[in-house]
Amino acid sequence: MTTAAVLTAAGSGSRLGRDIPKGLVTVGGTPLVRWAASSLASVCERIVVTAPADAVGAFADAVAGVSARVDVVAGGASRQASVALGLSALADLDARDAVLVHDAARPFMPVAVFGRLLDALESHDAVIPVLPVVDTIVSGVGGDVRYLSRPTLGAVQTPQAFVWGALREAHARAQAEGFEATDDGAIAQRYGFRLGTVEGDPLGAKITYAEDVEAAEQRMGR
Ligand code: C5P
Numbered sequence: 001m002t003t004a005a006v007l008t009a010a011g012s013g014s015r016l017g018r019d020i021p022k023g024l025v026t027v028g029g030t031p032l033v034r035w036a037a038s039s040l041a042s043v044c045e046r047i048v049v050t051a052p053a054d055a056v057g058a059f060a061d062a063v064a065g066v067s068a069r070v071d072v073v074a075g076g077a078s079r080q081a082s083v084a085l086g087l088s089a090l091a092d093l094d095a096r097d098a099v100l101v102h103d104a105a106r107p108f109m110p111v112a113v114f115g116r117l118l119d120a121l122e123s124h125d126a127v128i129p130v131l132p133v134v135d136t137i138v139s140g141v142g143g144d145v146r147y148l149s150r151p152t153l154g155a156v157q158t159p160q161a162f163v164w165g166a167l168r169e170a171h172a173r174a175q176a177e178g179f180e181a182t183d184d185g186a187i188a189q190r191y192g193f194r195l196g197t198v199e200g201d202p203l204g205a206k207i208t209y210a211e212d213v214e215a216a217e218q219r220m221g222r
Contacts, residue, residue: 002097003118004046005159006086009033009059009104010075012052015208021052023104024062025213028220031062032207035107040159041068043114044100048089050075050082079103080180080187084171095165101184102159108216109159109204116198117161125166126188129200130154157200160185166193 009032013022023033033049040047046069051059053074060072073089075082083101090099098121100114113129120127133153139146160183162170170188174181181187189195207213 002046002093003044003100004090004093004097004164005040005044005048005100005102006083006090007033007036007040007047007049007102007104008075008079008082008086009036010050010052010082011079011105013105016213017210021055021059022207023049023051024055024058025207027107027213027216032107033059033104034062034066036102036104036109037063037066037068037070039107039109039111040100040102040114041066042111043118044068046090047071048073048086049104050086078180079182080174083184084175087168087171090164093164095163095168097164099162099164099167100159101162101167103206105206105208106158106204107207109157110201113157113198113201113204114159114161117159120196120198121161121163123194124196125163125193126170126185127161127196127198128183128185129157129160129204130197131157131200131202154197155200156183156185157204157206158183162188163193 009023016022024031049072051072056072063070076085117127137148170191173191174187
């Protein structure tokens with residue numbers, strides 16, 4: 001069985017306030033996309049990176065020498081479109097193969113979480129890492145504010161693991177129907193695939209703002 005990954009890095013990362021794509025921003029001298037690809041390579045034989053269309057060459061340079069077969073493709077206008085383009089580059093996989101979908105914006109997710117996801121995939125079609133929510137959460141901000149029941153809430157991270165046949169079918173149906181979601185677990189669940197959860201890790205937090213890069217640099221310096 002093959003384990004492959006789609007690593008999304010085609011966003012502009014404009015909230016970081018830098019003039020290069022987020023995946024090329026370095027922590028400890030290494031680009032974020034390379035941190036993420038290197039850790040995926042500990043469980044994946046193949047990785048497809050989605051990069052901004054005008055930076056495919058720079059991303060290919062950034063991941064050169066990672067110990068897996070890595071292809072860099074141009075991403076799309078949304079994260080979901082980028083994932084779909086990444087999946088097309090994996091068309092020759094077998095239906096039972098495993099695919100992780102990961103965001104380069106979460107480069108420090110511990111490899112132990114990858115193991116939990118792949119183990120749980122033995123009894124599910126899709127598995128998402130979830131962290132308990134520490135803040136009280138409301139919906140309807142600016143209008144009809146409602147309190148949500150915190151004990152039942154979770155924050156969803158990446159990577160997310162899928163049986164290839166399920167992910168391929170779910171994405172194709174979402175595309176046909178125009179269904180849009182902010183992650184792939186939601187797409188799999190919508191089309192009836194069995195969705196499981198495992199415990200995520202705070203180290204897999206998304207790097208969004210300049211302070212997140214500074215905090216990661218500081219952790220690295222310890
Ligand atoms: O913008 P957001 O934080 O949701 O992006 C999550 C991930 O999706 C990032 O790694 C980003 O590079 C990727 N992305 C992408 N293509 C887009 C938009 C975002 O690959 N068009």
